Amino acid sequence: MLNLARKDLLLLAGFIIAVAAGPVIMTPLGLDYPDILQKFAIFGIFAIGFNILFGLTGYLSFGHAAFLGVGSYTAVWSFKLFSMNPLPAIIFSVILAGLFSALIGFVSLRRSGIYFSILTLAFAQMSYNLAYSVLTPITNGETGLQLEQADPRWLDTAVFGLDYGAALPSSSLFGVSMTGYPGFYFCAALLVICFYISIRIFRSPFGMVLKAVSSNQNRLNYTGINTRPYTLTAFIISGMYAGLAGGLLAVTDPLAGAERMQWTASGEVVLMTILGGTGTLLGPVLGAGIIKGAEAKLSQYNDSILTGFYDFLPETLQHAMVSISGLFVGEGWHLTLGAAFMLVVIFLPGGVMEGVRRIGRLFSKRKRGSGDAASQPAE
Amino acid sequence: MATLLDVQGVNKTFGGLKALDDVNLKVEEGSVHAIIGPNGAGKSTLLNCFVGRLKPDTGTVMFAGKSLLGILPHQINQAGVARVFQTPEIFADLTLHENVMIPTFAKTDGAFRINAWQAVSGRKDVHERADAILQDVGLYEKRNDHSGSLSRGDKRRLELAMCLVQDPKLLLLDEPTAGMSRADTNNTIDLLKKIGERGITKIIIEHDMHVVFSLADKVSVLARGHVIAEGSPDEIKGDARVQEAYLGGTHP
Ligand SMILES: Nc1ncnc2c1ncn2[C@@H]1O[C@H](COP(=O)(O)OP(=O)(O)O)[C@@H](O)[C@H]1O
Ligand SMILES: [Mg+2]
Secondary structure, three states: OOOOOHHHHHHHHHHHHHHHOHHHHOHHHOOOOHHHHHHHHHHHHHHHHHHHHHHHHOOOOOOOHHHHHHHHHHHHHHHHHOOOOHHHHHHHHHHHHHHHHHHHHHHHOOOOHHHHHHHHHHHHHHHHHHHHOOOHHHHOOOOOEEOOOOOOOHHHHHHOOOOOOOOOOOOEEOOEEOOHHHHHHHHHHHHHHHHHHHHHHHOOHHHHHHHHHHHHHHHHHHOOOOHHHHHHHHHHHHHHHHHHHHHHHHHHOOEEOHHHHOHHHHHHHHHHHHHHOOOOOOHHHHHHHHHHHHHHHHOOOOHHHHHHHOOOOOHHHHHHHHHHHHOOOHHHHHHHHHHHHHHHHHHOOOHHHHHHHHHHHHHHHHHHHHHHHHHOOOO | OOEEEEEEEEEEEEOOEEEEEEEEEEEEOOOEEEEEOOOOOOHHHHHHHHOOOOOOOEEEEEEOOEEOOOOOHHHHHHOOEEEEOOOOOOOOOOEHHHHHHHHHHHHHHOOOOOOOOOOHHHOHHHHHHHHHHHHHHOOHHHOOOEHHHOOHHHHHHHHHHHHHOOOOOEEEEEOOOOOOOHHHHHHHHHHHHHHHOOOOEEEEEOOOHHHHHHHOOEEEEEEOOEEEEEEOHHHHHHOHHHHHHHHHHHOO
């Protein structure tokens, strides 16, 4: 079915159930509100796409936030000019991010290794600076691109005769507003589709060649494969994923700013992918969830909450603990992220997915071990 | 018999060092042509000029009537030239089966094709071809292992399978038994003899005289970048210049 092997079909089914039940699963963690759930889905898409490039070919891009930004700007322009319907918005986002990544990929992929990474980083910073200054007519510079009452929304007004009245409209899919839970389920449906496409790519001859690129590009050339168009295609696909994610950010909250393209945003998707498990199907989604979840949780804490938490301690100790843990939460949550990332890279280089595999092996070994003991009691 | 590979006046200089000095070579279709010579004679450099890794300073390399110079390695392979390297070049992170499937895809689907919507498991033709070749080289039992964990001899075998699965017109073998035990060397000779039945034209660079004399139809001797003698294995054995330049030196 769906041209997937049994084990992948099960994976997809499990994934769909987990995503659909997301609000319930996240309740114990206190992360069951639509805003954060939308973020999980959107950054999950971003990371899945990034993993198609980095996980398969080993080409580490430090500039994918540029495509995220292009996606967001495009979606907002689609809202302004055509329609508040999210479908044309994300279609334009994907197409434009695809074109943009074809351009950047074509140049950057002339180099490999660290030089490739630096080139992508340079391009992304260039895009960020352009969006911030020179391209102000398109990006609205520092303020960011926003909807306005006077926007033409040509398709909505002229063809469908919609009138949004005095209020600023929100994106809506044939009457269903893309805020709150409907917005989450819209993103979730796209996440599932993106995950399915990623499985198909991983299991295809194309995906196998991409894996071979990271293994031994030299051999691949002497084997009759022209590696450049393969890596460029992977780059464009991952750029389109990023564009979709950027478009969805604008769908759930119709504004776009240059900071979305900054190198910190590019670095974040690298962290998500490595943290979850580079080159695995599920890892990038998990990594995205962990980082966005930790951000939401940890940045909520402030000194007064911490003081309450350490109430049981004597006062001096309480002060000390509050100021120490204060470093790791609130604004300082990045410190926690950095520390966690270091621990993972050192002890679990395969990310969370390697941890899952190790635990799985431990259990299967124990089971096999007890089976052996039962069948060969003489030893 | 027709000439499959025709090398004329090839020169290659590295800095001041003349690695190839006016090399002329004709490889007959269907033959096994050995190139022997002391270390540093320029044998690997010569092969590099055939597969697009190096460009000769002067000279021509014609393969089946078309020049191999100025085109890219993947184009040369697609034209029908496959190469086994002196140090095995395989996809160490992939399984043996995948290692052999990739060259098969290169053969069936060409140098580039976005077959991202196909399932590898659905390509029965490729699976069967890859399995058959792994049987032939005796690695079928290990097909799901990661190839990085193989012994050096097995890596060579795998690389050979990766070339054979493409049914090349010309197979270049750079010291296929270097670093192998006597037993492994004999296995490799047997394997190469078995492949010989397919009629693939081969160029073998070899140090081991035993290998050369049991496989080759014709031998060229390279010394300091120049072909100093050429002939049947028996003629080469008796050639005084060869004795002096090569056999005498390394086999006292
Ligand atoms: N890429 C290179 N750059 C500089 N010198 C090289 C290069 N490749 C080979 N050489 C030199 O050319 C000579 C021939 O080398 P090679 O073809 O590897 O010899 P062999 O006959 O042992 O295979 C050697 O002296 C070697 O050092
Ligand atoms: Mg050599």
